[in-house]
Amino acid sequence: MTARDERQVRRRRVFYIPGYDPFPPRRYRELYRREAAAQAAVSGHEISVTPGAARGGWGVEARIEGAEVQTQIEVLVWSDIVRASMGKGIAATYAQLLRTAWTYARTGALWRLMRLRKGPVIAAFYPVAVLLAQLALALLAAWGTGAAAATLLHPWAAPLGLAVVWPVLAWFRRQDGRLFAYYLMHDYAFSAAWRGANPPALEARLGDFADRIAAALAEDRDEVLVVGHSSGAHLAVSVLADLLRAGRVPADGPALGLLTLGQVVPMMSFLPDAGRLRADLACLSEQDTIAWVDVSAPGDGCAFALCDPVAVSGVAGPAKRWPLVISAAFTQTLSPERWRALRWRFFRLHFQYLCAFDRPGDYDYFRITAGPRTLAARFAGRAPSRSRIERPLSKHRHRAA
Structure with a gap:
């Protein structure tokens, strides 16, 4: 010192x-x-x-x-900058989900991160799981609506059920102030979009x-x-x-x-x-x-x-x-x-x-x-935590010149 x-x-x-x-x-x-x-x-x-x-x-x-x-x-x-990156529509957010998951999986980062701490990796899976669950519920609502339309109107009316998919997804997005699924998805997508660069x-x-x-x-x-x-x-x-x-x-x-x-x-x-x-x-x-x-x-x-x-x-x-x-x-x-x-x-x-x-x-x-x-x-003389993790786990270790 x-x-x-x-x-x-x-x-x-x-x-x-x-x-x-x-x-x-x-x-x-x-x-x-x-x-x-x-x-x-x-x-x-x-x-x-x-x-x-x-x-x-x-x-x-x-x-x-x-x-x-x-x-x-x-x-x-x-x-x-954050708000601009969050200004994505529903379809664009689902496209982000696919790109982000693919980036972390294909580069090998996901599996190595899981060997560090489970908590933040589970947090990363959370928006993926919630958004996919919302899509599944929207499709289930579409199937139910289509079945009702086919019964009440005509079998050819079944495709009308697809009309409820978007309103259901839009309703879920309006609830994101409590669920944080879109917010977290945009967060992880922001990092993955540039594969680790700013x-x-x-x-x-x-x-x-x-x-x-x-x-x-x-x-x-x-x-x-x-x-x-x-x-x-x-x-x-x-x-x-x-x-x-x-x-x-x-x-x-x-x-x-x-x-x-x-x-x-x-x-x-x-x-x-x-x-x-x-x-x-x-x-x-x-x-x-x-x-x-x-x-x-x-x-x-x-x-x-x-x-x-x-x-x-x-x-x-x-x-x-x-x-x-x-x-x-x-x-x-x-x-x-x-x-x-x-x-x-x-x-x-x-x-x-x-x-x-x-x-x-x-x-x-x-x-x-x-x-x-x-x-x-x-913090002079303070010993580091004995339970700290120091295993070098990153696959990618090259440094910018």
């Missing part, structure tokens, strides 16, 4: 990269405001959230661990965000912290790897940290055209400039919990130092009552890393983002 990592933090910049989410940054601002207040009530923090000057961001003034800290949080805005529009957005991080590294700050949640984790890895390779991380600048939460990196890195991501993972794993802590929990069925994203992707070299893989241990950091209330709310649990814990351990999102210690200092 360097001297800049040991300094007390009084001014911090946080750059948050969300996963595949159609909602604007204000959703994360309100989530932070609500959960910070809940954590403060448990842990004795003093935290206030104020409107931020940065686009898609907010300010935080806190007194934690006896120190006053000012933090500015900014969110990578790519919700418009689409140009997203790469351009990452380039702009990297410029903002580089500008923050030239400011009078004590720490710059990049946080990537869910599929935002692999985007955060790529952004920081680009800054490192371009020589844009000053040796005398603020402490720089990377916090990845509930990552699903293997869903991308196991695909054949993810050479850029695999190179980025290898780059970050061996450097000594950025502290990288990866937090997940076996209770999160939507994440590849405790899977070292570098090692399982097959790009860990002898000089590997990062990430530090630790567990948020939901069954210990949430009271039995709270755990029972959340256990089967899979999507809510996937966001628990950004929320309050009523029995917090050494992972506390608000201490990390608004407290007086750098990420490196806070």
Whole structure:
């Protein structure tokens, strides 16, 4: 740990990269405001959230661990790209289902992902199963309607039953705010469409965000912290790897940290055209400039919990130092009552890393983002989880030059 990592933090910049989410940054601002207040009530923090000057961001003034800290949080805005990718009709979504399933099966990624964690693979099968079930019910309704038409009108009227297929499918789609089948299908299709690469529009957005991080590294700050949640984790890895390779991380600048939460990196890195991501993972794993802590929990069925994203992707070299893989241990950091209330709310649990814990351990999102210690200092000497998975399982291991 360097001297800049040991300094007390009084001014911090946080750059948050969300996963595949159609909602604007204000959703994360309100989530932070609500959960910070809940954590403060448990842990004795003093935290206030104020409107931020940065686009898609907010300010935080806190007194934690006896120190006053000012933090500015900014969110990578790519919700418009997500919404555009979700703007598919019913027929197009079923075509996506076939292409996505074929991509993961034909490339061998599916079978290898199943050997890591069953939970996120089951989550990937969920929209496929639900959408096929909806189609089956629509066809069953068509058969019943056709049989009735043939009985009441004329045998030749049986094909009229097909007219109900589309209305039934359209009704199911209107219920997706509760079922999430279309949403998840679009999410997996977004990754599979480019076989592990980022689409140009997203790469351009990452380039702009990297410029903002580089500008923050030239400011009078004590720490710059990049946080990537869910599929935002692999985007955060790529952004920081680009800054490192371009020589844009000053040796005398603020402490720089990377916090990845509930990552699903293997869903991308196991695909054949993810050479850029695999190179980025290898780059970050061996450097000594950025502290990288990866937090997940076996209770999160939507994440590849405790899977070292570098090692399982097959790009860990002898000089590997990062990430530090630790567990948020939901069954210990949430009271039995709270755990029972959340256990089967899979999507809510996937966001628990950004929320309050009523029995917090050494992972506390608000201490990390608004407290007086750098990420490196806070986890210095912390042993990695003993149950982490490091088996290199990806079939595709080539890296972009």
